[in-house]
Amino acid sequence: MKILVINCGSSSLKYQVFDMSDESVLAKGLVEKIGLPGSFLKHRRGDEDNIIVETDMPTHETAIGLVIDTLVGLAHGVVKSMDEIEAVGHRVVHAGEKYACSTIVNDDVMQALRQCIELAPLHNPPNIMGIEVCTKLMPKAKSVAVFDTAFHQTMPQAAYLYALPLEFYRKYGVRRYGFHGTSHRYVSERAAHMLGRPVSEVKVITCHLGNGASVAAVDGGRSIDTSMGFTPLEGLIMGTRSGDLDPAVVPYLMYKENMNTEEICNLLNKKCGVMGVSGVSSDFRVIEDAAAKGNQQAQLALDMYYYRVRKYIGAYAAALGGLDAIVFTAGIGENSPEVRAEVCKHLGFMGVELDLAKNRVRGKEADLSTENAKVKVLLIPTNEELIIARDTKGLVDSH
Numbered sequence: 001m002k003i004l005v006i007n008c009g010s011s012s013l014k015y016q017v018f019d020m021s022d023e024s025v026l027a028k029g030l031v032e033k034i035g036l037p038g039s040f041l042k043h044r045r046g047d048e049d050n051i052i053v054e055t056d057m058p059t060h061e062t063a064i065g066l067v068i069d070t071l072v073g074l075a076h077g078v079v080k081s082m083d084e085i086e087a088v089g090h091r092v093v094h095a096g097e098k099y100a101c102s103t104i105v106n107d108d109v110m111q112a113l114r115q116c117i118e119l120a121p122l123h124n125p126p127n128i129m130g131i132e133v134c135t136k137l138m139p140k141a142k143s144v145a146v147f148d149t150a151f152h153q154t155m156p157q158a159a160y161l162y163a164l165p166l167e168f169y170r171k172y173g174v175r176r177y178g179f180h181g182t183s184h185r186y187v188s189e190r191a192a193h194m195l196g197r198p199v200s201e202v203k204v205i206t207c208h209l210g211n212g213a214s215v216a217a218v219d220g221g222r223s224i225d226t227s228m229g230f231t232p233l234e235g236l237i238m239g240t241r242s243g244d245l246d247p248a249v250v251p252y253l254m255y256k257e258n259m260n261t262e263e264i265c266n267l268l269n270k271k272c273g274v275m276g277v278s279g280v281s282s283d284f285r286v287i288e289d290a291a292a293k294g295n296q297q298a299q300l301a302l303d304m305y306y307y308r309v310r311k312y313i314g315a316y317a318a319a320l321g322g323l324d325a326i327v328f329t330a331g332i333g334e335n336s337p338e339v340r341a342e343v344c345k346h347l348g349f350m351g352v353e354l355d356l357a358k359n360r361v362r363g364k365e366a367d368l369s370t371e372n373a374k375v376k377v378l379l380i381p382t383n384e385e386l387i388i389a390r391d392t393k394g395l396v397d398s399h
């Protein structure tokens with residue numbers, strides 16, 4: 001079975017085609033700047049070099065149309081006709097409390113996703129559009145939706161409720177939902193595999209450290225807490241997002257700086273985090289470089305970042321009542337030995353012992369801990385697309 005995986009953002013689109021007989025990736029690529037000047041498609045078949053197609057793509061329909069033309073094209077294609085693609089797996093950010101696992105898309109599902117637009121106004125509309133366009137252009141393929149929030153639906157009430165009057169949860173669904181669920185699920189399953197134990201027996205803390213970042217406490221394969229909340233703004237310090245903050249800071253700054261709600265949301269989401277503190281960049285490579293050259297604000301941003309991740313690990317070890325492994329994943333987690341080393345510093349009392357020589361690795365699965373460490377530190381590159389493809393296959397097979 002061949003499966004197309006689509007991750008449709010507001011002006012970008014990522015895709016991969018899987019051959020599920022051996023889970024190999026036949027082709028992958030992305031379209032950027034949809035609806036903007038300079039739109040282009042970057043495509044790679046198997047291990048071949050990337051090709052770039054620069055052309056005007058005013059809508060998601062023209063973008064997905066070009067992806068389809070490329071996939072069936074003689075020069076760089078991987079199928080003779082799109083009829084060979086049995087199903088399309090879509091990444092969808094928010095399913096509210098409606099779905100705790102992936103689902104075949106039908107009219108009811110589309111209705112539920114539209115209802116969640118209020119909870120994820122930036123993400124759900126392009127996700128929904130991706131499903132609509134694929135259904136139109138590939139009418140024979142089944143569509144499956146895989147949700148970022150689904151994995152965290154196992155959190156207990158004590159973890160997901162905020163201490164607001166409960167009427168706001170009941171009326172508006174104000175609660176912790178959590179995000180990056182597909183990634184936390186994938187790496188926690190791989191962690192159990194690397195530990196050589198059943199998923200149901202292991203307690204792991206998964207640190208997804210990318211531009212957006214979150215930590216999850218996973219007990220026996222179930223998420224019991226996670227740092228992102230009602231929106232992806234809560235929790236860790238991120239590239240441009242503040243993460244945890246005293247809520248009283250918000251009205252205070254609005255008053256002092258004469259900001260409206262849109263302006264304060266823009267500040268908290270786009271101008272804070274390591275970008276806001278360092279004043280240098282949101283990109284960790286640039287901040288690490290600046291700090292190494294003596295920029296103290298850059299160093300401060302890094303120190304604050306490490307400290308916040310470490311603090312969450314301590315909290316989640318307590319929430320789990322024990323710990324078998326800490327997992328690092330996503331752009332920063334997979335590529336920055338410094339971040340991993342600094343986060344694990346001072347965690348020796350919990351049985352965490354990083355082997356600094358083993359830690360000098362990037363982007364591949366590895367156990368980074370000393371042989372006798374009670375708590376293992378694992379580097380596991382995330383693979384959300386593979387989980388989406390597997391869920392899609394599983395659902396299509398069983399229908």
Ligand code: ADP
Pocket residue numbers: 209210211212239282283284285286330331332335336
């Ligand atoms: P997204 O949330 O956009 O998917 P990624 O998981 O791709 O983000 O992570 C992007 C982050 O990874 C950026 O901050 C980037 O600086 C960081 N990163 C990538 N490569 C390295 C590296 N070699 N060292 C440190 N940070 C890196």
